[in-house]
Amino acid sequence: MRNVLIFAGSSCPALADHICARLAMSPASVELSQFANGETSVKILTSIRDKDVYVVQSGSSKINDSIMELLIMISACKGGSANKITAGNPKKNLVEEQ
Numbered sequence: 001m002r003n004v005l006i007f008a009g010s011s012c013p014a015l016a017d018h019i020c021a022r023l024a025m026s027p028a029s030v031e032l033s034q035f036a037n038g039e040t041s042v043k044i045l046t047s048i049r050d051k052d053v054y055v056v057q058s059g060s061s062k063i064n065d066s067i068m069e070l071l072i073m074i075s076a077c078k079g080g081s082a083n084k085i086t087a088g089n090p091k092k093n094l095v096e097e098q
Helices: 013-022 063-079 092-097
Strands: 004-008 030-034 040-044 052-056 084-088
Touching: 004 013, 013 052, 040 063, 052 063, 063 084
Parallel strands: 004 052, 052 084
Antiparallel strands: 030 040
């Protein structure tokens, strides 16, 4: 799986860790933060050129922030020339049950 990367959003890092453990790989490095005005900042810390990227981000209590973070991560991956981008957006209650 040399050409596959999995990024974890801030709403469900444990789920992304679980997925990566099952695939015997580590989550890709990403820096998630917020500016002083509350805007989301995403910085991809690994090369994604020509890689198949999976972004795991569930809806959380702040659904707007979760969706915006997901969309910004997808945009950053497009800007980094990812080969394919797949968003995994599990339901929050399924994540909490695990």
